[in-house]
Amino acid sequence: MSDTSVRYLMMLRMIPRYPKFITTTDLVKKLEARDFSVNLRSIQRDLDKLSTYFPLQVDERTSPYKWSFDREAVIDVVPALDLPAALTFELAKAYLTPILPPKTLSHLKPHFDEAHRTLLGEQSLLSRWPDRVRVINRGLGSQRPAVDADVMEAVTEALLRGYQCELTYQARKWPEPENIVVHPLGLIFRDPNVYLIATIEGREGLRQLALHRASSGEVLEKTVSRPEGFDLDQYIKSGAMGVLLSDVPVNLRLWCDRPALNHLLEAPIGADQVITDLDDEGFELTVTLGDSEDLRWWLTSQAAYCDILEPQWLYDEIEQTLETGLLRARKRGC
Structure with missing residues (x-):
C-alpha cells in the first residue's frame, strides 16, 4: 500500500461525525505527529477527493475549513461487522x-x-x-424523567476526559436554579433516575446530582480534583445510593419462608449473607446492610414471608408501618 493510501486512511480515522468537526489545520498537525510530511493545500485536495467517495461534509464559512462525517453515515473504512x-x-x-x-x-x-x-x-x-431474548426489570418500572441531551453529552465527555463541568442545576431545596462547577467522579443509572456523583466547587462533600434537574451543561478544560481514595464501587457498597437514614449499619437476622424467598439462596442481598437452619419450611438469614429506606421498603413488601428476628427496633418500626397501613385501609372500608 502506498504512503498516500495510508495517509488517506489515517485522515478518515481522524474525522469525527457531525456536529463535531476537525479543521484542516488540525489535520495537518495530527498527520505531522505521525510522521506524514504534508501541507495545508495538499490536505485540502485530499479531502476534496475523499468527499467524492465518502459521506464527508465541510463548513466553508470559517477559515480553516471544518470537516466532519455526515451524522447518519455508515462508514465502511473498518472491517464489516461479523x-x-x-x-x-x-x-x-x-x-x-x-x-x-x-x-x-x-x-x-x-x-x-x-x-x-x-x-x-x-x-x-x-x-x-x-x-x-427479553429483559424485565423488577418493580413498577416508573417512567424516567427526561434528561437534557446536551447535559448528558457534556457530563459524559467531562467524565471521559477527567474535566470539570459547569451545570445549570435546580436542586429540590434550592429556591431557583444555580450555575455550579462540578468535578464529575462517576455516573450511576438507578431506576428511574440518572445520577452524577460529583463534588461541587466551593462546597463540602460528595453530591448525587439527578441529571434531569440540570437544564444546561458545558465542559470546562480544567482537570478534576478527585477525592483521595474515592472508588465508585465502594461508594455504592457503602449504601450511599440507598438514602441512608444513619451511618450505623444494620445487623439483620431474618426467618424466611420457603418457597417464597428461595431466590435469596441464589441471589444474596449482602456480601456477608449467611444461611443457617435450612429446611423444607424455611431458613435463617443473617446479613449486614446499610440503614436505608430501601431496606424498609423491602422488609415491608416481604412481611408476609419473613420474620425480623433482630434488631428489635427495626421489627417495631416495620410493625408500626404495617399497622398504620392496615388502619388506613379499614378507615376507607377496604
Whole structure:
C-alpha cells in the first residue's frame, strides 16, 4: 500500500461525525505527529477527493475549513461487522434505548442500523437471538424523567476526559436554579433516575446530582480534583445510593419462608449473607446492610414471608408501618 493510501486512511480515522468537526489545520498537525510530511493545500485536495467517495461534509464559512462525517453515515473504512458483533450492537440498542436520551443515541444509530442489516442478511441461528431474548426489570418500572441531551453529552465527555463541568442545576431545596462547577467522579443509572456523583466547587462533600434537574451543561478544560481514595464501587457498597437514614449499619437476622424467598439462596442481598437452619419450611438469614429506606421498603413488601428476628427496633418500626397501613385501609372500608 502506498504512503498516500495510508495517509488517506489515517485522515478518515481522524474525522469525527457531525456536529463535531476537525479543521484542516488540525489535520495537518495530527498527520505531522505521525510522521506524514504534508501541507495545508495538499490536505485540502485530499479531502476534496475523499468527499467524492465518502459521506464527508465541510463548513466553508470559517477559515480553516471544518470537516466532519455526515451524522447518519455508515462508514465502511473498518472491517464489516461479523455476526457476534452485530448481535452485540442489536442487544446494546435494546438495553440503552430506555436509558439514554435520543441525541446521545443518535451517535450510535449508524452502527445499530448496520448491525440490524447484518442480522437480517444472515440465516444463522444466532441472527434469531434478538427476537428470542427479553429483559424485565423488577418493580413498577416508573417512567424516567427526561434528561437534557446536551447535559448528558457534556457530563459524559467531562467524565471521559477527567474535566470539570459547569451545570445549570435546580436542586429540590434550592429556591431557583444555580450555575455550579462540578468535578464529575462517576455516573450511576438507578431506576428511574440518572445520577452524577460529583463534588461541587466551593462546597463540602460528595453530591448525587439527578441529571434531569440540570437544564444546561458545558465542559470546562480544567482537570478534576478527585477525592483521595474515592472508588465508585465502594461508594455504592457503602449504601450511599440507598438514602441512608444513619451511618450505623444494620445487623439483620431474618426467618424466611420457603418457597417464597428461595431466590435469596441464589441471589444474596449482602456480601456477608449467611444461611443457617435450612429446611423444607424455611431458613435463617443473617446479613449486614446499610440503614436505608430501601431496606424498609423491602422488609415491608416481604412481611408476609419473613420474620425480623433482630434488631428489635427495626421489627417495631416495620410493625408500626404495617399497622398504620392496615388502619388506613379499614378507615376507607377496604
